[in-house]
Amino acid sequence: MMRRALAVTALTSTLALAAAAAAQDSPDPIKLTLHDWTGQLITTTIMGEVLKEAGNNVEYVQADYLAQFAGLKTGDLDVAMEIWETTGREAMDEATATGQVENLGETGMQAIEEWWYPSYMTDKCPGLPAWEALLEDECAEAFSTPETAPDGRYLGGPVTWGGFDEERIEALDLPFQVIHAGTDAALFAELESAYQRKAPILLWIYAPHWAPIKYEGEWIEFPPYEPACYTDPSWGVNPDMTHDCGKPRGPIWKVAWSGVKDKWPGAYAAIQNFTLSNDEMGEMIAKVDLEGGTVDAVVAEWMDANKDRWSGWIGK
Structure with missing residues (x-):
């Protein structure tokens, strides 16, 4: 009976270790996209540095804001940290409808x-x-x-x-x-x-x-x-044309290739947990654009000041 109990315990431990190993993030680099405005560079670099702290391998890839969805669908790109309700919603909805791209929720910023x-x-x-x-x-x-x-x-x-x-x-x-x-x-x-x-x-x-x-x-x-x-052309002040209105307003979203949740489950959860406010972002952009700071320096300062917060994103 003792041997059987030991065997069952060993088997249980082996299965637990196998499950834990399966849940670990892949050592492959997570490719985060960079665009051409300061705030997006800051958002993405914060997320990337937090993922590095969690032990992930991170790669930053320059990509076009709207054209990036082609790469996100195929997994050639993995994560985009800022899709604005104001200009990116149509492209985001088309991509998520394919099942190849997933909306990971709001960043906390309103656009x-x-x-x-x-x-x-x-x-x-x-x-x-x-x-x-x-x-x-x-x-x-x-x-x-x-x-x-x-x-x-x-x-x-x-x-x-x-x-x-x-x-x-x-x-x-x-x-x-x-x-x-x-x-x-x-x-x-x-x-x-x-x-x-x-x-x-x-x-x-x-x-x-x-x-x-x-x-x-x-x-x-x-x-x-x-x-x-x-x-619908019939909507609005011009009955013959679309776009006779203001731009939408609303959240800034995070999106990812649909394979991220299985390949990097820890990173997937951390990205979902990520949140910043408009005021925080405005202050950081000003430090770069007005005060001459670098994105890396501003992000490092934020990381130092918010360690408890981002540690919670990665469960530390």
Whole structure:
């Protein structure tokens, strides 16, 4: 009987060890995508450094914001830490519907991405922030530049960000032209220059970010977004075209290749646990963009100050 008991105990222990080994994360690198704006670099680097603390092998891969879903579907890319409700929801929903990509929940940050103007432009364009004010010739001229006159100039984000600005201009018959900034840094450098000179500017501003905190201004109030606005031409003020509304607002999401939960179960749980606030992110972006800090230095400072918090994400 003793031998049988010992044999059963040994077998139970062996099975337990095998189950534990099966649940361990793969030694293969988890590929986290990097994009072209400071906040996303910070979010992704925090997650990557936390996963390293858990013993994971991490690889950062530069990828296009929307085109990355092709790689996430195949497992060539593993995790994307910022999919904005404002611009990425359609691509995310298409990818998750295939079953090859999984939504891992909200990051805790709430997204706004919309047309924004500095308050000093109000006198030159009466009626703001209502979008109808942009229809007036005097308003378009107030925001015009030699390259767009007599149309107004709207400074959009990099083309890879999406956002349907051209479609909106056409649907609402706005006398404006979209000029895309080449980079996130160029977008805000132009805002800084214009603001100091009190020069006309209408541009894409997003939150969480330091810009709407540092500068006094307003977002344009377009017709409120509803999903039908992007799919049903009969919805909205233009019965013949879609996109005659503002951009959606809402959470910033985390997504992953559907194989992550089986290949890296510990990392999978940690990514689900990850959360940051808008205020935290705005402060960190400001340290990089305004104070000259590096992403790595700002992330290291956050890690030092929040050890108990991120340790909970990885169950330590």
